[in-house]
Each structure stands twice: as structure tokens, then as C-alpha cells.
Amino acid sequence: MRLDVNALGTFYRMAREGTGLAAGRLTHMTGVETRVGVTKLNFMRGQEIRRDFRTSKTKVGVRVELTGAIEGYSLIVFDRENAIRIVETLLDEADSDAELDVETDEFDRMSRSATTEVGHIMNSGFIDGWADVLETVIDVSTPEFIEGESAEPFFDGVSGSPGDDDLALLFQSRIEAVDTEIGFNHYLFPKRESMGALLDQLRTSEGIEYDKLDGFDRMAERGAEEVAKTATTLTGIETNVEIRRLNFVSLETIPEQVPDEKLVSVAFEFEGVPSGYLIFLFDEESAHEIVDAMVPSSVDEDGFGEMGTSAIKELGNIMASGFLDGWANVLDTAIDHSTPEFVHDMGAAAVDPVIVKLGSNQEFAFVFDTVVVADGREFDCEVYAIADESDLERALNDLDVDRIEETPTTAEFQEVDNA
Numbered sequence: 001m002r003l004d005v006n007a008l009g010t011f012y013r014m015a016r017e018g019t020g021l022a023a024g025r026l027t028h029m030t031g032v033e034t035r036v037g038v039t040k041l042n043f044m045r046g047q048e049i050r051r052d053f054r055t056s057k058t059k060v061g062v063r064v065e066l067t068g069a070i071e072g073y074s075l076i077v078f079d080r081e082n083a084i085r086i087v088e089t090l091l092d093e094a095d096s097d098a099e100l101d102v103e104t105d106e107f108d109r110m111s112r113s114a115t116t117e118v119g120h121i122m123n124s125g126f127i128d129g130w131a132d133v134l135e136t137v138i139d140v141s142t143p144e145f146i147e148g149e150s151a152e153p154f155f156d157g158v159s160g161s162p163g164d165d166d167l168a169l170l171f172q173s174r175i176e177a178v179d180t181e182i183g184f185n186h187y188l189f190p191k192r193e194s195m196g197a198l199l200d201q202l203r204t205s206e207g208i209e210y211d212k213l214d215g216f217d218r219m220a221e222r223g224a225e226e227v228a229k230t231a232t233t234l235t236g237i238e239t240n241v242e243i244r245r246l247n248f249v250s251l252e253t254i255p256e257q258v259p260d261e262k263l264v265s266v267a268f269e270f271e272g273v274p275s276g277y278l279i280f281l282f283d284e285e286s287a288h289e290i291v292d293a294m295v296p297s298s299v300d301e302d303g304f305g306e307m308g309t310s311a312i313k314e315l316g317n318i319m320a321s322g323f324l325d326g327w328a329n330v331l332d333t334a335i336d337h338s339t340p341e342f343v344h345d346m347g348a349a350a351v352d353p354v355i356v357k358l359g360s361n362q363e364f365a366f367v368f369d370t371v372v373v374a375d376g377r378e379f380d381c382e383v384y385a386i387a388d389e390s391d392l393e394r395a396l397n398d399l400d401v402d403r404i405e406e407t408p409t410t411a412e413f414q415e416v417d418n419a
Contacts, residue, residue, distance in 0.1 A: 001192065001195065001196040001199060001209070001210040002199060002200070002203060002206070002207040002208060002209055002210065003199050003203065003207050003208055003210060003213070004203045004204065004205045004206075004207035004208065004393065005205075005362075005364055005389050005393070006202060006203060006204040006205070007198075007199050007202035007203050007204075007207070008041060008248045008364065009363065009364050010133060010134075010202050011041055011169075011171075011202075011248075012039070012041055012248065012249070012250060012364065013133050014129060014130040014133045014134070015039045015040075015041065015126075015129075015171045015173060016036065016039050016129075017129035017130070017132060017133055018125055018126030018127065018128070018129030018130055018171075018173075019036045019039050019125075019126065019129070019173040019175065019186075020036050020125075020129065021125035021126070021128055021129045022121075022122040022123075022125030022126055022129075022173075022175065023035060023036050023125075023175045024125070025121045025122065025124075025125045026086075026118070026121070026122060026125075026175060029117075029118065029121060030086060034175050034176065035175070035176055036173070036174075036175065036176075039171070039172070039173045039174075039249075039250075039253070040171075040172045040173075040247045040248070040249050040253075041169060041170070041171060041172075041247065041248040041249070042169075042170045042171075042172050042245050042246070042247055043167050043168070043169055043170075043213065043217060043245065043246040043247070043248070044162075044167070044168055044170055044245050044246075045162065045164065045165060045166060045167055045168070045217075046161070046162035046163050046164045046165065046166050046168065047164040047165070048245065049151065049162065049168065049170070049187070050150070050151040050164070052151075052185070053077075053148075053149070053150050053151040053154070054149075054150060054151075057079045057080060057081070057149075058079075058080040058147065058148070058149050059077050059078065059079060059080065059147070059148060059149065059154070060077070060078050060079075060080050060083040060115060060145075060146070060147050061075055061076060061077040061078070061119065061145075061146040061147070061154050062075070062076050062115065062116055062118075062119020062120055062122075062123060062143050062144065062145060062146070063075045063076075063143070063144045063146055063154065063158075064120065064123050064127075064140045064141050064142075064143050064144070065140075065141040066127065066138055066139065066140060066141075066190075067138075067139045067141075068136070068137050068138040068139045069130075069131070069134055069136040069137060069138050069198065070130065070138050070188075070190055070194055070195075070198065071190065071191045071193075071194035072188065072189045072190035072191045072194060072195075073158050073161075073187075073188070073189045074123050074126060074127060074140075074186070074187070074188055074189075075123075075154060075158075075186070075187040075188075075189070076119045076122050076123055076184055076185075076186055077154065077184060077185045077186075077187065078115075078119075078184045079184075080147075082184065083115050083118075086114075086115070086118050087111050087114045087115055087118070112145050115145060116143050116144075116145045117143075119143060119145070120143035122184075122186075123140065123143065124140060126171070126173075126186060127140055134198075158189055159191065161189050162189075167210075167213070167214045167217055168189070169188075169190075169195070170186075170187050170188065171186050171187070171188050172185055172186065173186050205393070206397075207393070208393055208396045208397060209396075209397075211401065212396040212397065212399050212401065213246075213396065214401075215396070215399050215401035215404055216246070216366075216392075216396055216399065217246045217368075218401075218404050218405075219326065219327060219330050219399075219404050220246065220327075220368040220385060221241075222326055222404070223322070223323040223324070223326045223327060223385070224241045224323070224368075224370040224372070224383060225241055226322040226323060226326055227241075227319045227322060227323055227370075227372055227381075227383060228240050228241050228372045229322075230315075230318055230319050230322045231315065231319060231372060231381065234294065234314075234315055234318060235290055235293040235294055235315070236293055237289070237290075237293055237374045237375075238374065238375045239372050239373060239374045239375070239381075240372070240373065240375070241370055241371070241372055242370075242371045242372070242373045245368075245369065245370075246366060246367075246368050247366070247367045247368075247369060248364060248365075248366055248367075249364065249365065249367055250363060250364055251355055251358055251359050251362065251363065251364065251365055252355070252359070254351060254355055254365075254367065254384070254386075255347070255348030255351055255352060255355060256348075258281070258347050258348050258350065258351055259283070259347060260346070260347040260348075261283065261284075261346070261347060262283075262284045262344070262345070262346055263281055263282065263283055263284070263344075263345065263346070263347060263350040264281075264282045264283075264284065264286075264287040264304075264312060264342070264343070264344050264350070265279055265280065265281045265282070265342075265343045265350040265351060266279070266280045266312060266313055266315075266316030266317075266340045266341070266342055266343075267279045267280075267340070267341045267343065267351075267353065267354050268316070268317075268320045268337040268338050268339075268340055268341070269337065269338045269357075270320075270324055270335050270336065270337040270338070271335070271336050271337075272328065272333055272334050272335035272336060273331065273333050273335075273391055273394060273395045273398075274327075274335075274387040274388055274391035274392045274394075274395045275335075275387070275388045275391045276358075276365075276385070276386050276387035276388045276391070276392075277354045277357070277358065277384075277385075277386045278320050278323065278324065278337065278383075278384070278385050278386075279351060279354060279383070279384040279386075280315075280316045280319060280320075280381055280382075280383055281350060281351070281381070281382040281383075281384065282312070282380070282381055282382075283380060286380050286381065287304065287308075287312055287344075288304075289374070290311065290312055290315060291304060291307075291308040291311050291312065294311040294314075294315065295307050295308065295311050304344065309342050312342065313340040313342050316340045317339075317340050320337050320340070321337070323383070323385065324337055330399070330403050330404055331395055331398065331399060332400075332403070333395070341353070351384070354386070358386060358388075361388070362388070362389050364389065365386045365387070365389060366386070366387055366389070366392060367384055367385070367386050368383070368384070368385040369382060369383060369384050369385075370382070370383045371383075
């Protein structure tokens, strides 16, 4: 199975169109004004998908089976409280005497029916949007209501759901409502043969073997783990990788995903095969923790000063080397990166310079993002690796996936005494 940017771009447009239709139908049903939030195509392993379900919150979902141009399953999953908000709105609109007991885990017949109807209409919105973009027909089965606290009830009986180590292509969308946010995850589990046939129709180039993209994901995972080890060594703060996934997104949506608060970013341009940009993004509290750990005497309540800025840039510089050296070793190539660019600004302004530079050459990007977290300390670091799409395709086609586990990642660093 092969894919290229054109095929994934079509999938992305399918997702946006489908989300728009789903949002419009939700507004029509509930009377609540909605708009399309962030839409992403995620490449995630089965174990990561299942981890998303392992929270203290009960999940509520509606699943349908697809036949026609796409064969597989479409699944809408809400946190239970979000399903309650929608159902209560519907019951109020219907002036019904039925009540949903929010203190129990029980949905009565009417509330289950209302949730199923909402999920079915939203599923149908997505699927109709895909069919519109593909100019084809996709048939949908009778919807099935599912409730549970783990992935098993939702994936039970779904042929094509990924194993723990399998890389799956998922659609993730969010619909935002006035005064509240109706969050949900949308999962598409296409049958491999169906997805392969569709990709063949949509590709406009030789493309990339899907297994090579799987290899890139594993390669990037090792880079993220190296970042965590380097951060531990240089700061003395024990850190690890908590979340990681490979996204295919429209460049213009990346700033939408950045929190609207004061942030610190350290950005690098890298050149070679592939070329692109690497960004380490910290919230202010995390950045101050880093400065305090590396140069305690330079802590400044209102800013970072010369020493603090230098410390964060030094950390970013060595983490970038660890991340990119691993790529270069596996790809048997050379990747050089620029000196770090430090930005301390509000929200999207911390990433805008990179997006503007990339946006002049491409519309979409593979973005590997992860979160490096500290044990017992306020230290969160989001890592965005954004590769030039043409360079990435060439690099992945030359990738020997057997080298990934065998090749060392980067050099060792001297441990810093932060006593």
C-alpha cells in the first residue's frame, strides 16, 4: 500500500468537509451554534489509541459499518459528560419529561436513543462529506450505541482495528460550540484492501510505501526518547516521553493548536535529506523550571535575561542534535541544523515564523509531535518536527527499516551537576 501528499491531502479535505457537515447537522438538531475546530489525520499505533481510552472518564460511542467506496467502520466517541450536554439540550428542545441521571452510569432508553441519533447524524455528516469529495457512494449500517471505560467495547468485532504495534490512519476532529466545547474523537478503521485501492486512485506520484511511514514513526519515536534522556542529563530533572503521534495537517491549522498563553519556543531549520524545521515549545512555567535547574542564579520573575535565554537555547540545541543525529544515522545521510531561534511570545506567535516560511512552498506537512514531561516537576516540552514534503518522500523511499533498531541514535553527554 502506497500513499502520497495528494492522497493524504484529499483525505484531509474529506475530513474537513465531513466535520463541517457534522457541525451543521448538530446545530440543526440542538439549536447550538457550532463551528469546525481542529482537524487532523493521525498516524497512531494501536497501543496509543487504546491508551486514549484508559482514563477515569466513561466513554460513550456510536459505531457504524461502511460499505462501498470505503469499507470498514466509523466510530464517534464522546466523553460521557459531553454526551450528556448534547442529550440534555435535545431533551430540552423536545420539551420532554425524560431525564438523564448524570450521577449514575446509566443512560435510560430515551437518552440512549438521543445519543445514538446524534452519533449517527454526525457519522453520516463525516461520511457524506467524504462521498462528496470522492464523488462516490458510501453506504452506512444501522448505528450501534456503545459505552465503556476502555477500548475493548468499542473495538470488539471491528475487523481492521489495529494491533498494539500496528500503525493506523485516524481522523481526529473537534467541533466547538458557543459557551462550551463539544469534544469528541472520530475513528475510521478502513479495511486495508479498501484503503489501498482508494490510495491508488488518489495518488499522483510514486508515493511512499506505508511500511516506510511506519519506519519513520519508529525513527521519530527514538528521536523523542533521546530528547527526554538529554533533557534529564542537562537539567537533572527526570523526564520521559508521554504522548507522541505522527500527524498530517494543513500548515495553517498548526497555530490553532497552540495554547493562547505566554510561551517560549526554540526553533531550528535543518538541511539535508530531509530538510525542514524543528520546534521545542515550553509554557512559561516549564521554561523557568529549566532555567532554575541549569543556572539557578539567573531566575527572573518577569523574563529570562541573557543567562536564562542562553540556557534554554543550549538545551534546545543539544536536544535538536540528539533528535536529528538519530535520523541522519538511520538514513545514512547528513542533516545539519541552524543556530537556535528563541521566541518568547503569546500563543501562535511562538510558531508563526516557521509556519510562514514553510507555507510558501507547501500546503500540508507531516508533523511529529510529542510531549516530554518531568516526574514531579513543572516541565512540559512539546516537540514539533516538520519535514519538507518532497525531501521526506525521497528520504523514506531510501529508508532501510531494518537499520532503525540497529543504529545508535546520538553521542553521549556529560551529566551536569545541578546541586
